[in-house]
Amino acid sequence: MARKRKPRHITRSLRVRLMVSYALFFAILLIGTAAVFRARLSTVLTNQAQDILEQEWAALKGGYVRIGFYGNKPPELSWYYDQEDLDERFIVERLRRALLLTDASGTNELFISTTYENMARETPAQIQQRVRMMLASPGKFFLDTRYADGEPYLVRAGVIFDELHKAPFYAAIGTPLTNSLKVLRAYTLFFLGFIPAALILGSWLGWYMSGRALTPVLAVAQAAQRISGSNLSLRIPSREANDELDYLILTFNRMIDRLEASFQQMRQFSTDVSHELRTPITAIRGQLEVALFTAKTTEQYHDAIVNALQDIDRLSQMVRALLLLSQAESGQLVLQKTEVDLAAVVRDFVEQFQIPAESAGVRLVAQTPSRCPVMADRVQIERMITNLLSNAVKFTPEKGEVRLQLRKDEDSVELVVADTGRGIPSQYLPHIFDRFYRVPGTGTAPGPDQGLGLGLSFVSWIVKAHDGVIDVESTPGQGTRFEIKLPVGDLAAAPIESAVQPIVSE
Ligand code: ADP
Numbered sequence: 001m002a003r004k005r006k007p008r009h010i011t012r013s014l015r016v017r018l019m020v021s022y023a024l025f026f027a028i029l030l031i032g033t034a035a036v037f038r039a040r041l042s043t044v045l046t047n048q049a050q051d052i053l054e055q056e057w058a059a060l061k062g063g064y065v066r067i068g069f070y071g072n073k074p075p076e077l078s079w080y081y082d083q084e085d086l087d088e089r090f091i092v093e094r095l096r097r098a099l100l101l102t103d104a105s106g107t108n109e110l111f112i113s114t115t116y117e118n119m120a121r122e123t124p125a126q127i128q129q130r131v132r133m134m135l136a137s138p139g140k141f142f143l144d145t146r147y148a149d150g151e152p153y154l155v156r157a158g159v160i161f162d163e164l165h166k167a168p169f170y171a172a173i174g175t176p177l178t179n180s181l182k183v184l185r186a187y188t189l190f191f192l193g194f195i196p197a198a199l200i201l202g203s204w205l206g207w208y209m210s211g212r213a214l215t216p217v218l219a220v221a222q223a224a225q226r227i228s229g230s231n232l233s234l235r236i237p238s239r240e241a242n243d244e245l246d247y248l249i250l251t252f253n254r255m256i257d258r259l260e261a262s263f264q265q266m267r268q269f270s271t272d273v274s275h276e277l278r279t280p281i282t283a284i285r286g287q288l289e290v291a292l293f294t295a296k297t298t299e300q301y302h303d304a305i306v307n308a309l310q311d312i313d314r315l316s317q318m319v320r321a322l323l324l325l326s327q328a329e330s331g332q333l334v335l336q337k338t339e340v341d342l343a344a345v346v347r348d349f350v351e352q353f354q355i356p357a358e359s360a361g362v363r364l365v366a367q368t369p370s371r372c373p374v375m376a377d378r379v380q381i382e383r384m385i386t387n388l389l390s391n392a393v394k395f396t397p398e399k400g401e402v403r404l405q406l407r408k409d410e411d412s413v414e415l416v417v418a419d420t421g422r423g424i425p426s427q428y429l430p431h432i433f434d435r436f437y438r439v440p441g442t443g444t445a446p447g448p449d450q451g452l453g454l455g456l457s458f459v460s461w462i463v464k465a466h467d468g469v470i471d472v473e474s475t476p477g478q479g480t481r482f483e484i485k486l487p488v489g490d491l492a493a494a495p496i497e498s499a500v501q502p503i504v505s506e
Pocket residue numbers: 387391392395419421422423424432433437438439440444450451452453454455456457480
């Protein structure tokens with residue numbers, strides 16, 4: 001099976017870094033543990049040697065050695081033990097191994113073993129000083145490590161007394177540390193060999209584990225690379241492991257969903273715009289061609305130019321509306337919120353629309369409370385009401401009725417624009433807020449008399465920008481009802497309105 005080459009450079013440094021971290025962690029852990037254990041072992045071994053020395057010291061003082069000191073003769077040492085008793089012989093052998101016994105001046109040696117002679121010895125002056133110190137504080141003794149023929153010994157020095165005069169004598173016994181050192185050396189050697197091996201193993205483990213952890217990341221990266229502007233329907237398959245990486249994949253896929261939706265919207269928008277622009281342009285071209293090739297009289301020229309101008313008007317109206325809408329949707333149109341009395345605005349508009357409504361034979365009524373202040377952008381709110389009202393009047397036949405109702409709650413207001421017009425079939429309802437959407441089949445196809453299909457897009461944006469909601473209900477043949485709910489907002493924070501702004505409509 002042919003395998004695709006992985007883009008290794010992406011993860012190489014990450015993998016190396018993970019491996020180095022693993023190895024470093026292992027090294028610190030191993031060296032630290034080994035050092036702590038070695039220190040502990042060394043303490044235990046020293047304690048053991050001290051225990052042995054204490055036992056030997058107790059045996060020395062306990063009567064195996066006696067000092068005969070009779071004033072006129074120099075002191076003498078004699079050993080008291082049962083030659084036949086193996087245990088006692090062994091103890092005495094051990095005592096004699098490294099032993100020094102002198103009088104308190106340090107000059108008269110009662111006993112010195114060869115091993116002791118080979119050690120770095122204390123001078124008579126040192127012995128005298130030590131004896132003085134030990135006599136001053138009973139129980140005190142000296143402990144040090146010395147070497148004889150390259151072998152280490154732990155030496156314990158203290159005072160013992162002769163039986164008759166209780167005169168102090170200086171005694172020092174040594175016990176070899178060779179075995180303890182051997183154990184310590186073996187331990188150190190073991191770790192010196194073990195640590196590099198464990199480090200190599202740890203690094204390999206780190207390399208392997210980070211490789212395993214990063215493989216799915218590479219797979220995700222590869223899948224992500226395949227997704228492009230023209231290929232936005234691709235998604236990264238979930239690993240069904242329900243882990244952090246799956247969460248990343250989910251988030252990424254959702255992002256692609258959103259991108260695809262806005263790409264689609266953009267594509268649709270440019271298709272719609274070019275389509276919508278083509279109609280008036282073709283019409284203008286037609287009018288001008290008529291004028292150029294077939295018009296004979298001034299009247300015919302005049303008509304053709306008037307028609308062309310009408311189409312140009314429509315064209316510029318559309319361009320202006322599109323510009324505004326794109327500004328609104330890209331967030332460039334910032335709301336200028338002030339305190340607006342919605343009741344007064346609704347009453348104003350009903351008054352303005354009376355004449356066109358009457359000429360269409362439509363009754364226009366409004367029910368509003370006396371005042372209904374909300375925090376809103378006056379220009380946009382007026383644009384919203386104009387669009388809804390002009391649609392209602394436009395799509396309601398003679399003898400019909402258009403009714404505006406305004407209700408206010410504690411923190412929201414509700415505006416209803418209801419008509420008894422031709423209604424909208426339910427299958428078209430979800431699309432009426434889309435740009436350029438006109439309900440098909442009822443003579444609303446693009447043409448000079450038709451709307452741009454942009455009015456409700458604006459209404460929807462304005463409601464959303466005011467944190468409100470819009471709802472529509474419609475029954476074909478009976479009428480349509482738009483219901484808008486807007487929050488009242490923080491009226492206390494309202495800036496004072498400087499002047500009443502002009503009403504702008506599409
Ligand atoms: P237009 O500028 O074409 O009116 P709108 O975006 O305002 O565009 O409306 C979109 C479509 O929704 C209209 O073409 C019309 O078919 C339908 N519509 C809007 N309001 C009403 C209404 N009150 N009664 C019936 N149909 C309506």
